[in-house]
Amino acid sequence: MATVDDVAKAAGVSISTVSYALSGKRSISQTTRQRVLKAAAELDYHPRASARMLAANRSQILAVTAPLHADTDHSVHMQFAMEVTKEARSLDYDTLLLVHDDPMEGMRRSAATALADGVVVLDVDAHDPRADLARTMDYPVVFVGIPEQSEGLMCVDLDFEAAARLAVDRLIEAGHSSIGMISHPRITIERESNFPLRFLAAFEEHCRARGIAHAVAYPDGNHSAVGPVDELLRTLPDMTALVLNTSSDVANSALPALFAHGITVPHDMSVIAAGAAYPTHRLSVPLDRIPLDAHASCAAAVDLLVAAIDRGMREARTVLIAPEYQDFGSVRAPAPRAEKTAQHSA
Amino acid sequence: MATVDDVAKAAGVSISTVSYALSGKRSISQTTRQRVLKAAAELDYHPRASARMLAANRSQILAVTAPLHADTDHSVHMQFAMEVTKEARSLDYDTLLLVHDDPMEGMRRSAATALADGVVVLDVDAHDPRADLARTMDYPVVFVGIPEQSEGLMCVDLDFEAAARLAVDRLIEAGHSSIGMISHPRITIERESNFPLRFLAAFEEHCRARGIAHAVAYPDGNHSAVGPVDELLRTLPDMTALVLNTSSDVANSALPALFAHGITVPHDMSVIAAGAAYPTHRLSVPLDRIPLDAHASCAAAVDLLVAAIDRGMREARTVLIAPEYQDFGSVRAPAPRAEKTAQHSA
DNA sequence: CGGCATCGTCGAAGCGCTTCGACAGCGATG
DNA sequence: CATCGCTGTCGAAGCGCTTCGACGATGCCG
Numbered sequence: 001m002a003t004v005d006d007v008a009k010a011a012g013v014s015i016s017t018v019s020y021a022l023s024g025k026r027s028i029s030q031t032t033r034q035r036v037l038k039a040a041a042e043l044d045y046h047p048r049a050s051a052r053m054l055a056a057n058r059s060q061i062l063a064v065t066a067p068l069h070a071d072t073d074h075s076v077h078m079q080f081a082m083e084v085t086k087e088a089r090s091l092d093y094d095t096l097l098l099v100h101d102d103p104m105e106g107m108r109r110s111a112a113t114a115l116a117d118g119v120v121v122l123d124v125d126a127h128d129p130r131a132d133l134a135r136t137m138d139y140p141v142v143f144v145g146i147p148e149q150s151e152g153l154m155c156v157d158l159d160f161e162a163a164a165r166l167a168v169d170r171l172i173e174a175g176h177s178s179i180g181m182i183s184h185p186r187i188t189i190e191r192e193s194n195f196p197l198r199f200l201a202a203f204e205e206h207c208r209a210r211g212i213a214h215a216v217a218y219p220d221g222n223h224s225a226v227g228p229v230d231e232l233l234r235t236l237p238d239m240t241a242l243v244l245n246t247s248s249d250v251a252n253s254a255l256p257a258l259f260a261h262g263i264t265v266p267h268d269m270s271v272i273a274a275g276a277a278y279p280t281h282r283l284s285v286p287l288d289r290i291p292l293d294a295h296a297s298c299a300a301a302v303d304l305l306v307a308a309i310d311r312g313m314r315e316a317r318t319v320l321i322a323p324e325y326q327d328f329g330s331v332r333a334p335a336p337r338a339e340k341t342a343q344h345s346a
Numbered sequence: 347m348a349t350v351d352d353v354a355k356a357a358g359v360s361i362s363t364v365s366y367a368l369s370g371k372r373s374i375s376q377t378t379r380q381r382v383l384k385a386a387a388e389l390d391y392h393p394r395a396s397a398r399m400l401a402a403n404r405s406q407i408l409a410v411t412a413p414l415h416a417d418t419d420h421s422v423h424m425q426f427a428m429e430v431t432k433e434a435r436s437l438d439y440d441t442l443l444l445v446h447d448d449p450m451e452g453m454r455r456s457a458a459t460a461l462a463d464g465v466v467v468l469d470v471d472a473h474d475p476r477a478d479l480a481r482t483m484d485y486p487v488v489f490v491g492i493p494e495q496s497e498g499l500m501c502v503d504l505d506f507e508a509a510a511r512l513a514v515d516r517l518i519e520a521g522h523s524s525i526g527m528i529s530h531p532r533i534t535i536e537r538e539s540n541f542p543l544r545f546l547a548a549f550e551e552h553c554r555a556r557g558i559a560h561a562v563a564y565p566d567g568n569h570s571a572v573g574p575v576d577e578l579l580r581t582l583p584d585m586t587a588l589v590l591n592t593s594s595d596v597a598n599s600a601l602p603a604l605f606a607h608g609i610t611v612p613h614d615m616s617v618i619a620a621g622a623a624y625p626t627h628r629l630s631v632p633l634d635r636i637p638l639d640a641h642a643s644c645a646a647a648v649d650l651l652v653a654a655i656d657r658g659m660r661e662a663r664t665v666l667i668a669p670e671y672q673d674f675g676s677v678r679a680p681a682p683r684a685e686k687t688a689q690h691s692a
Numbered sequence: 693c694g695g696c697a698t699c700g701t702c703g704a705a706g707c708g709c710t711t712c713g714a715c716a717g718c719g720a721t722g
Numbered sequence: 723c724a725t726c727g728c729t730g731t732c733g734a735a736g737c738g739c740t741t742c743g744a745c746g747a748t749g750c751c752g
Contacts, residue, residue: 001460003708014732019710026711029730046458050399051708054737059396064443078424085445094461095443097410099431112392114347115440349738360702365740372741375700397738400707 002043010039022047053114062088062305063096063116065130066123067103076277076294080122080144083298091306093117104133111139117309120144120301124155126194140308142301148194152316154308156301159320160195160245160275163290164202166323167243167274168210170288174270175333176241178213180232182254184246185219199245199275215239223249229257240334241270244287248278255285270331274323286328296321348389356385368393399460408434408651409442409462411476412469413449422623422640426468426490429644437652439463450479457485463655466490466647470501472540486654488647494540498662500654502647505666506541506591506621509636510548512669513589513620514556516634521679522587522616524559526578528600530592531565545591545621561585569595575603586680587616590633594624601631616677620669632674642667 008015013032020026021036028036039045053059064084066077085095096116098106107130110116117140121130124145134141135152143155171179181203183189184196200216207214215236217228228250232239242258244251251273255265263269265285273280273289280287300319307313354361359378366372367382374382385391399405410430412423431441442462444452453476456462463486467476470491480487481498489501517525527549529535530542546562553560561582563574574596578585588604590597597619601611609615611631619626619635626633646665653659 004710005708015709016711016733017731020731023710026731027729032730044458046455048400048708049459049461050396050403050405051737052459052710053396054394054400054739055708055710057396057710057737061442074424075421078420078427081424081427081443082445085443089446096407097427097431097441097443099428100435109392112390113395113398115395350740351738361739362703362741363701366701369740372701373699378700394738397707398740400709400737401739401741403707403740 001048002040002045004045004047006043007036007039007045010043011035057114058309059115059117060093061096061116062093062302063098063106063110063119065098065103065106065119065121067099077123079277079294080298083294084120084122084144084302087299087302088306091302093302093306103130107133107137107139107141111137118142118305120298120305140305140314142305142308144297144301146194146318150316150318153318154304154314154316155318156297156304157195157318157320158275158292158297159323160199161202162320163274163323164199164243164245165206166290166325167272168203168206168212170272170325170331171241171243171270172210172212174241174331176212176270177334178236178239179207179241179243180236180239181214181216181243182225182228182232182246182250183216183218185221185223187221188247189218195275196245203243203245213238219246219250223247223253225250225254225257226260229254229261233261239269241331242272244271244273244280245275248276251276251278251280251287252283255283266330266332268335270334272331281326281328285330287330288328289326290323291326293321293324347394348386348391350391350393352389353382353385353391356389357381403460404655405461405463406439407442407462408439408648409444409452409456409465411444411449411452411465411467413445423469425623425640426644429640430466430468430490430648433645433648434652437648439648439652449476453479453483453485453487457483464488464651466644466651486651486660488651488654490643490647492540492664496662496664499664500650500660500662501664502643502650503541503664503666504621504638504643505669506545507548508666509620509669510545510589510591511552512636512671513618514549514552514558516618516671516677517587517589517616518556518558520587520616520677522558523680524582524585525553525587525589526582526585527560527562527589528571528574528578528592528596529562529564531567531569533567534593535564541621542591549589549591559584565592565596569593569599571596571600571603572606575600575607579607585615587677588618590617590619590626591621594622597622597624597626597633598629601629612676612678614681616680618677627672627674631676633676634674635672636669637672639667639670 004015004018008018013036017032018036021028021033064081066081088095100106107119119141121141121143124143124147126148128147131147131149131153143153146155146157168179183200189196213236215232217231219228244254258265258269265271271287273287275292276289277292277294280289300321304319350361350364354364359382363378364382367374367379410427412427434441446452453465465487467487467489470489470493472494474493477493477495477499489499492501492503514525529546535542559582561578563577565574590600604611604615611617617633619633621638622635623638626635646667650665
């Protein structure tokens with residue numbers, strides 16, 4: 001375990017020179033810097049994290065809170081945590097996992113002990129208590145997701161409104177004029193993050209604005225697309241396109257549910273999965289998607305957080321990630337009406 | 347941000363007294379301790395992590411390496427990472443996520459900079475390069491899983507041999523005398539962790555020892571149970587019980603694969619899923635299982651690691667977690683032979 | 693009742709780094 | 723030629739905590 005002193009001795013300079021040569025925070029002559037670098041390499045010198053933290057009053061650590069509700073999707077979470085970690089490393093930060101029963105305690109502790117320089121909050125609920133905590137803490141916090149009360153917070157999320165409009169526009173472009181949508185279960189909408197609402201509202205408004213017939217259905221507790229599909233076909237009999245902004249289970253069962261009515265995708269029905277963190281392009285018919293991109297969100301969140309830490313840019317703001325359309329061929333021009341004959345009722 | 351000095355002043359004692367009162371490492375009179383505690387509480391004092399680390403030469407941080415191969419199951423990983431975190435917190439450690447492209451770099455760095463006091467290695471391969479690294483590092487490392495060369499390492503894993511014997515014994519108890527087994531794809535066995543091999547060997551040996559007819563089949567690349575089931579029914583026509591030690595996809599497709607032969611569980615066939623990290627009790631027929639329990643493994647691993655750090659217990663050893671049998675009713679006495687008639691061939 | 697162990701407390705020395713102010717040396721400037 | 727402003731380097735002061743040795747004050751023993 002070599003220390004600065006060892007390096008300083010080996011290079012024949014003072015320890016402050018070593019520090020400056022390594023950090024580049026003051027100009028050091030080429031020759032001296034080379035000597036220091038050489039000595040450091042030979043001694044396999046690595047600055048002790050604790051000493052650096054104490055002296056610099058910065059830990060180069062970001063905390064991540066990911067409360068694990070029983071009903072949250074672990075794999076999606078892991079993906080987000082990983083993306084945060086990757087981006088953080090690229091900015092010379094490490095990532096601390098805060099996943100205790102009480103996520104508040106972790107945030108408080110990491111702030112109070114200066115263990116982490118800031119926090120990334122994942123899996124944000126509409127009425128997330130961490131939002132209130134963040135407002136009272138004078139500590140850099142970034143939310144991946146948008147709580148209902150987002151004033152005074154830094155948030156990053158997919159632009160669900162734009163995603164809804166993008167989906168609708170794409171379908172209109174392809175010639176559709178009657179679009180159904182399957183949303184999240186009502187309980188989810190009520191309890192959870194507000195993005196389903198934002199998507200929903202934008203979908204309806206944009207359909208209205210563009211003069212498109214539309215209807216929305218909500219799956220019930222059993223997470224199947226069968227009910228919503230039935231309902232949509234009833235309320236919107238000439239529906240030729242379907243937008244999914246729903247859970248993975250529902251999306252996965254959409255194709256069979258349609259097929260039970262003799263409807264195949266994309267021939268009889270165009271389908272777009274929007275705001276989906278799960279893959280939809282490996283289903284039996286790959287579905288076009290507007291992904292909820294973990295990488296984009298997390299990278300933006302970490303960038304924001306690091307800017308707040310390193311450059312004091314702490315003003316509250318919400319960053320919306322522009323939606324990206326991924327084409328897998330599940331959208332086509334609507335089939336000419338008429339041959340809607342063989343209805344195998346479910 | 348109160349410091350020890352503030353607390354010392356407020357309590358009218360020296361800073362060392364504060365430290366000892368808080369840590370309990372020397373005896374302090376009841377009255378003084380109370381005074382210190384009160385002052386600390388009033389000032390909302392929390393020792394600065396960095397200062398503590400530097401002075402105590404201990405970070406109270408555990409690193410977790412979880413390399414994300416493309417083919418690893420994120421949700422299982424997350425579960426393990428969470429369990430590590432929980433157990434670590436209960437022992438007053440925090441958890442650092444190391445998930446860079448190069449997991450070795452993370453381990454080296456956290457050791458060299460003393461960022462973490464030790465490492466938990468997840469998702470261990472048979473020929474995991476992290477094993478070699480660990481051997482050369484003089485740094486506490488615990489593996490959750492057992493690499494092929496485990497000499498000189500601390501490892502924790504489910505006792506797959508015992509799990510295999512337990513499954514076989516259970517089936518024999520229920521009256522079965524002809525048992526099939528579906529293992530992992532051959533590629534997985536070759537490439538991956540050696541636990542499939544351990545299970546396999548124990549299964550065959552124990553069946554032999556107890557005089558039970560048995561056969562093993564390996565799924566191919568498409569991760570379906572159809573092939574293996576067909577094969578087993580051919581090679582072991584009077585098979586009445588099936589042991590699964592395989593991937594989630596294969597296990598999930600086992601019931602339909604059997605049903606395609608007109609075989610229902612548990613009436614015509616008893617089934618046990620052994621060494622499964624994924625749930626098998628929520629399938630259409632809940633399957634008895636011997637779980638690969640994230641909590642048990644991770645808790646044991648963290649305990650081992652913390653013992654190594656705090657109490658210097660560094661001798662290499664492998665801890666095998668005793669298997670636990672979970673009964674969901676998928677094992678019954680074999681049906682009386684004869685009425686094996688209506689064979690719908692697949 | 694003197695001597696000795698014990699208990700409770702204090703002071704000070706670090707832990708290894710960053711960073712501020714100081715200053716020597718130098719060429720450029722007037 | 724005196725002066726100014728750089729540039730490159732050094733010394734030292736912390737950062738806030740832990741921990742060791744020291745030392746008065748007690749209580750107990752013979």
